Amino acid sequence: MSLGADTAVTPTEDGRFTGEIQPGWDIVGNANGGYLLAIAARAASAAADGREPASVTAHYLAPGKPGPVSIVTELQKQGRRFSTVRATMSDADRPLVALLGSFRDTSIEMDSVERVEAVRPEMPPPDECVPVEPTETFPPPFMGKVELRLHPEDATNSAGVPRFRGWFRLRDDEVIDSFGLLVAVDSFPPTIFNAQLPVAWTPTIELTAHVRGTPEPGWLRCQFTTRFISGGYLEEDGEVWDGSGRLVAQSRQLALLPNT
Amino acid sequence: MSLGADTAVTPTEDGRFTGEIQPGWDIVGNANGGYLLAIAARAASAAADGREPASVTAHYLAPGKPGPVSIVTELQKQGRRFSTVRATMSDADRPLVALLGSFRDTSIEMDSVERVEAVRPEMPPPDECVPVEPTETFPPPFMGKVELRLHPEDATNSAGVPRFRGWFRLRDDEVIDSFGLLVAVDSFPPTIFNAQLPVAWTPTIELTAHVRGTPEPGWLRCQFTTRFISGGYLEEDGEVWDGSGRLVAQSRQLALLPNT
Numbered sequence: 272m273s274l275g276a277d278t279a280v281t282p283t284e285d286g287r288f289t290g291e292i293q294p295g296w297d298i299v300g301n302a303n304g305g306y307l308l309a310i311a312a313r314a315a316s317a318a319a320d321g322r323e324p325a326s327v328t329a330h331y332l333a334p335g336k337p338g339p340v341s342i343v344t345e346l347q348k349q350g351r352r353f354s355t356v357r358a359t360m361s362d363a364d365r366p367l368v369a370l371l372g373s374f375r376d377t378s379i380e381m382d383s384v385e386r387v388e389a390v391r392p393e394m395p396p397p398d399e400c401v402p403v404e405p406t407e408t409f410p411p412p413f414m415g416k417v418e419l420r421l422h423p424e425d426a427t428n429s430a431g432v433p434r435f436r437g438w439f440r441l442r443d444d445e446v447i448d449s450f451g452l453l454v455a456v457d458s459f460p461p462t463i464f465n466a467q468l469p470v471a472w473t474p475t476i477e478l479t480a481h482v483r484g485t486p487e488p489g490w491l492r493c494q495f496t497t498r499f500i501s502g503g504y505l506e507e508d509g510e511v512w513d514g515s516g517r518l519v520a521q522s523r524q525l526a527l528l529p530n531t
Numbered sequence: 532m533s534l535g536a537d538t539a540v541t542p543t544e545d546g547r548f549t550g551e552i553q554p555g556w557d558i559v560g561n562a563n564g565g566y567l568l569a570i571a572a573r574a575a576s577a578a579a580d581g582r583e584p585a586s587v588t589a590h591y592l593a594p595g596k597p598g599p600v601s602i603v604t605e606l607q608k609q610g611r612r613f614s615t616v617r618a619t620m621s622d623a624d625r626p627l628v629a630l631l632g633s634f635r636d637t638s639i640e641m642d643s644v645e646r647v648e649a650v651r652p653e654m655p656p657p658d659e660c661v662p663v664e665p666t667e668t669f670p671p672p673f674m675g676k677v678e679l680r681l682h683p684e685d686a687t688n689s690a691g692v693p694r695f696r697g698w699f700r701l702r703d704d705e706v707i708d709s710f711g712l713l714v715a716v717d718s719f720p721p722t723i724f725n726a727q728l729p730v731a732w733t734p735t736i737e738l739t740a741h742v743r744g745t746p747e748p749g750w751l752r753c754q755f756t757t758r759f760i761s762g763g764y765l766e767e768d769g770e771v772w773d774g775s776g777r778l779v780a781q782s783r784q785l786a787l788l789p790n791t
Contacts, residue, residue: 325764326737326785328588330615330633332608347619347629348592352787353736355590355629357617359607369607369615371631373590373736381763382788384728388693389758433648468644476613476633477586479739481785483762498649499778502743503641504585506781518759521766523783525586525741527612528642 273445274416274454278306280314280342288314288342292335292362298411302335304475304524305457306416309450311360311370314342316450319354319374323449327372328479335367352379391512392494394422397438401426403460417458418442420490425465433466433497435459438490439511447491449482455491456480456509456522462497463505463526473505473526480522486513503528533705534676534714538566540574540602548574548602552595552622558671562595564735564784565717566676569710571620571630574602576710579614579634583709587632588739595627612639651772652754654682657698661686663720677718678702680750685725693726693757695719698750699771707751709742715751716740716769716782722757723765723786733765733786740782746773763788 272293280288290313296306308329316322344358358370394400400420403410422436439455441447447455456478463473492512497505509522532553540548550573556566568589576582600620607615618630654660660680663670682696699715701707707715716738723733752772757765769782 326590328631328737328739330586330607330631332610332615347590347626350592355592357629357631366607369617369631371588371590371617371629380790382730382790383763384730384760384788386693386726386728386760387758388756433646466646468646470642470644477588477739479588479737479783481764481766483759483764496648498647499743499781500644500646501778503643504741504743506741518761521759523739528644530640530642 274309274441274451275445278309278313278450280310280317282317286318286344288317288344290314290340290342292337292340294337295412296416298413299408303413303457304329304331304478305454307335307360307368308370308478309453310340311342311358311368312372312453313450315344315356315358315370315372316374318344318346318356322354322374323377324453324482325353325373325375326479326481327370327453328477330369330477331475332366332369335362338362340367352376391492391516392436392510394436394492397490400437416442417454419458430465431467433462433500434495435462435465436494439493440490446488447486449485452482452486452511452520453480455493455511456520459493459495462495462507466500470528472529474529476525476527478522478524480520482520484517484519486519487515489514500528534569534701534711535705538569538573538710540570540577542577546578546604548577548604550574550600550602552597552600554597555672556676558673559668563673563717564589564591564738565714567595567620567628568630568738569713570600571602571618571628572632572713573710575604575616575618575630575632576634578604578606578616582614582634583637584713584742585613585633585635586739586741587630587713588737590629590737591735592626592629596622598622600627612636651752651776652696652770654696654752657750660697676702677714679718690725691727693722693760694755695722695725696754699753700750706748707746709745712742712746712771712780713740715753715771716780719753719755722755722767726760730788732789734789736785736787738782738784740780742780744777744779746779747775749774760788
């Protein structure tokens with residue numbers, strides 16, 4: 272199954288959609304947050320006449336397990352270029368994800384001014400990076416859905432820098448659209464794994480993704496960094512670049528350091 | 532009037548609140564986005580039994596003008612530590628701000644692990660920085676509500692770097708709580724002003740603020756940077772540090788480069 276098929280939603284009545292959390296997208300039993308976001312965002316996009324995600328924020332309310340979900344959407348504003356939609360995705364028992372996003376009419380051209388004060392993350396080509404293959408436990412089944420190649424410096428878990436760099440694509444080289452980018456920004460191992468701290472599990476409170484463009488086909492160059500483990504939280508900042516050297520998505524999530 | 536008084540909300544019925552956009556918080560006629568967010572967040576916080584903002588996202592739907600507003604809130608989940616609330620703030624005619632946020636029970640202690648991979652922005656002390664005083668037009672009336680002292684290198688508009696560093700406090704040295712931080716993250720001039728590009732007006736689509744802690748009294752040390760003017764958008768990343776040298780808030784907004 273493809274990401275496209277695994278995030279499909281069906282309209283039922285006034286702003287409501289049904290979908291299904293498919294098996295195989297989980298990490299120790301709970302569906303990946305980017306995958307859940309992609310399902311909810313597809314419903315919200317449909318509620319916005321098919322406009323494409325520009326900025327979407329998810330707050331995670333409960334873990335997602337394989338099975339049917341429903342998404343209730345509300346169009347908050349339909350502007351000339353952007354529509355703002357909120358949505359709540361629930362399983363049979365409870366809400367899983369609260370979403371708020373703005374969706375863009377891609378037929379209206381964007382401004383072409385370009386000015387980048389950053390360099391794309393440098394890393395060896397995919398074949399010289401470290402593949403992450405799925406197992407029953409760790410690496411998790413989710414890695415059968417996406418293909419990751421980690422920067423060798425970050426794969427060994429010894430650098431002590433809370434950062435992961437590497438390459439991303441969907442399995443079978445499925446074309447990555449804006450919903451695929453929502454998965455990309457949440458596909459790498461948590462940066463905390465590389466921080467050499469006695470902290471392993473950092474649940475995401477909130478994830479915001481900005482889609483800057485449609486990627487060219489092929490591997491995406493990604494970097495996830497944490498600068499502030501502080502106040503009981505950590506942020507994880509993501510950059511996703513395509514093969515043409517353009518930033519196609521930017522993300523930030525706020526995760527909790529569980530008080531153990 | 533203080534920020535506290537100017538963002539006060541009153542519960543009316545089941546999850547509904549009234550408030551008022553007070554005069555003086557505007558920038559060329561439209562209320563500052565951080566101020567609007569603070570009003571909406573106070574209502575959302577009240578709907579969460581007074582829990583404090585941890586991560587709040589606003590999508591801006593229409594400009595705010597002085598006058599009464601109503602805020603409709605919905606508690607999405609009440610967890611042990613965090614409550615997630617969504618809210619829409621409207622004036623008499625239309626919705627102005629859509630908000631989604633998680634609010635924290637501050638009586639539950641946070642994890643104390645600290646690991647910071649960043650240095651606080653260096654700048655001369657407030658008295659050696661450049662004050663921004665309000666005028667009828669530019670600097671705008673809003674600057675009568677907050678006190679800014681800009682890093683001399685960033686105040687002259689000649690560096691060509693899309694960045695603003697400086698000091699922030701509320702007028703009359705009003706104590707800055709977590710709602711004050713929501714104003715702080717949207718108080719500096721747009722970074723684009725310093726980019727030496729033929730772009731002046733960049734409306735904010737979305738603003739997310741993470742509150743990491745309660746600031747010590749006194750000036751806050753702030754930095755706002757843009758790395759990617761690309762794809763028709765720019766992000767503005769904010770850091771707010773208090774006098775004790777701790778990060779107290781982090782923010783990102785996505786703004787549009789208007790296609791002129």
